[in-house]
Amino acid sequence: MYDTVEHHPDRRDILTGGLLLGVAGLLSACAGGRPNMPDAVWPGQAGSFDRASRPSTTASPTPPRPVQVAQPTDYFGRPSNVIPRSRWTNQGIITSRLTSNGDSGRMGRISRITVHHDSLDNGSIRSEGEAVRRLNLVRTGHVTRKPDAFADIGYHFVIDPQGRIWEARPLSYQGAHVKGQNENNMGIMLMGNFDYNRPTPAALAALEGFVVQQMHRYNISHGSVKTHQEMAATECPGRNLQRSMLAARNRGGRIHSA
Numbered sequence: 653m654y655d656t657v658e659h660h661p662d663r664r665d666i667l668t669g670g671l672l673l674g675v676a677g678l679l680s681a682c683a684g685g686r687p688n689m690p691d692a693v694w695p696g697q698a699g700s701f702d703r704a705s706r707p708s709t710t711a712s713p714t715p716p717r718p719v720q721v722a723q724p725t726d727y728f729g730r731p732s733n734v735i736p737r738s739r740w741t742n743q744g745i746i747t748s749r750l751t752s753n754g755d756s757g758r759m760g761r762i763s764r765i766t767v768h769h770d771s772l773d774n775g776s777i778r779s780e781g782e783a784v785r786r787l788n789l790v791r792t793g794h795v796t797r798k799p800d801a802f803a804d805i806g807y808h809f810v811i812d813p814q815g816r817i818w819e820a821r822p823l824s825y826q827g828a829h830v831k832g833q834n835e836n837n838m839g840i841m842l843m844g845n846f847d848y849n850r851p852t853p854a855a856l857a858a859l860e861g862f863v864v865q866q867m868h869r870y871n872i873s874h875g876s877v878k879t880h881q882e883m884a885a886t887e888c889p890g891r892n893l894q895r896s897m898l899a900a901r902n903r904g905g906r907i908h909s910a
């Protein structure tokens with residue numbers, strides 16, 4: 653089933669509207685807007701983009717842990733360690749927004765990664781059900797955003813405090829997570845507000861492992877793994893996660909060594 657652009661409020665919508673508007677306001681601080689149109693390069697038109705399982709050739713005194721996750725053979729396919737989107741929503745992409753309001757189009761070749769937080773406290777998230785509720789809250793904030801509502805949740809992958817990795821916006825679509833810089837850019841979000849939350853060891857391990865996995869898969873260098881605040885004027889992903897990302901990218905860090 654596909655969502656529609658039109659919205660018919662019912663009683664529940666009216667009751668939750670105030671909350672969602674508030675969340676939308678919070679989320680807009682992190683969300684990208686009006687990205688440019690995607691590249692005219694499409695998978696399958698210029699040979700295979702698939703670099704799955706490309707081994708690292710970088711010598712390092714502290715070699716990273718081997719990544720043993722099965723990668724799909726198609727360029728945008730979901731890795732086996734990622735929970736499918738169908739586990740948290742049956743909503744589709746609002747495709748009419750992909751070109752009508754400046755939101756993203758199809759993803760081209762993936763050449764960079766940007767890390768975010770959702771800026772919402774993560775203290776209540778432990779079970780899968782709690783993570784599912786947060787995913788839906790974030791998606792609703794993005795698709796009801798004013799102005800320029802997104803076609804879907806803006807990020808491609810979301811990591812919860814237990815270290816579960818969730819498929820969010822399908823990777824075959826350009827994200828909406830860094831204003832004007834969504835082309836070729838994979839968006840990964842950690843649930844939490846890391847100005848005061850600290851990333852859990854499980855979430856941080858999952859993030860670093862997943863980033864390394866995707867760097868190998870798409871042949872991305874550590875210099876092309878950024879945080880939102882390194883690309884735009886924003887607090888995202890919060891000072892605690894920013895510090896962790898800097899450590900991971902420094903010499904000896906897991907991302908640097910990838």
Ligand SMILES: [Zn+2]
Binds near residue numbers: 683767768829886889
């Ligand atoms: Zn962000």
